[in-house]
Amino acid sequence: MSNPSSFATLPQRQITDEQVEEYRSFYVELLGFVPPRIQARTDLLARVDPELLARQEELRSHCMYPDCFDxxxxxxxxxxxxxxxxxxxxxxxxxxxxxxxxxxxxxxxxxxxxxxxxxxxxxxxxxxxxxxxxxxxxxxx
Missing domain, CATH: 1.25.40 (Serine Threonine Protein Phosphatase 5, Tetratricopeptide repeat)
Incomplete structure (x- = not known):
């Protein structure tokens, strides 16, 4: 069995908490809350790949909300x-x-x-x- 003290810790966020909350605000507006998987993804990518997080959110917004659909x-x-x-x-x-x-x-x-x-x-x-x-x-x- 592994020793709990040997577990790796995640790196610090590379973007501000405010930037993470800005990404999450879309979900709060849409759903009234941020789903746990979205919380996990935005937190992890804010720590390890904030550029990918920005690209994912931009792509999601572009695909989910084309001008032709409400x-x-x-x-x-x-x-x-x-x-x-x-x-x-x-x-x-x-x-x-x-x-x-x-x-x-x-x-x-x-x-x-x-x-x-x-x-x-x-x-x-x-x-x-x-x-x-x-x-x-x-x-x-």
């Missing part, structure tokens, strides 16, 4: 894409679409489209996501 439309499409693959990030994009103005009717229609090509697994996961979203939005009202 935020709601982009988030509905991302929800569908991730739901087809049964990825847990589908939940975050359902939340983002809802916060951007998508109705439960629209979110459910996305689940139904995905069902046609992915089957009951996706329909079940989509229903679970929407039920959870409805429950959490009731609690915050």
């Amino acid at each position: 935020t709601k439309t982009s988030q509905l499409m991302l929800f569908a894409i991730l739901l087809v693959n049964l990825q847990d990030a589908a939940k975050l994009h359902a939340l983002a679409a809802y916060r951007a103005g998508a109705t439960f009717e629209e979110l459910s229609a996305v689940v139904n489209l995905v069902f046609l090509f992915r089957g009951l697994s996706a329909a079940n996961l989509g229903a679970e996501i929407l039920q959870g979203l409805a429950k959490s939005s009731e609690g915050s009202s």
Whole structure:
């Protein structure tokens, strides 16, 4: 077994905390919080490769928000894409679409489209996501 004192420590951040928070502010605006994986990625890259972090965030913004789509439309499409693959990030994009103005009717229609090509697994996961979203939005009202 390894000795806990032998574990390597991460290097210090190469960019300021304010710069990291600026990258994360997008997620707070979109979702109301910064997901743990995003926190981990932004923290790690701020320490080991801040240039890559800047490029990732620039590319993400460029791809996720083309001028021809509004935020709601982009988030509905991302929800569908991730739901087809049964990825847990589908939940975050359902939340983002809802916060951007998508109705439960629209979110459910996305689940139904995905069902046609992915089957009951996706329909079940989509229903679970929407039920959870409805429950959490009731609690915050």
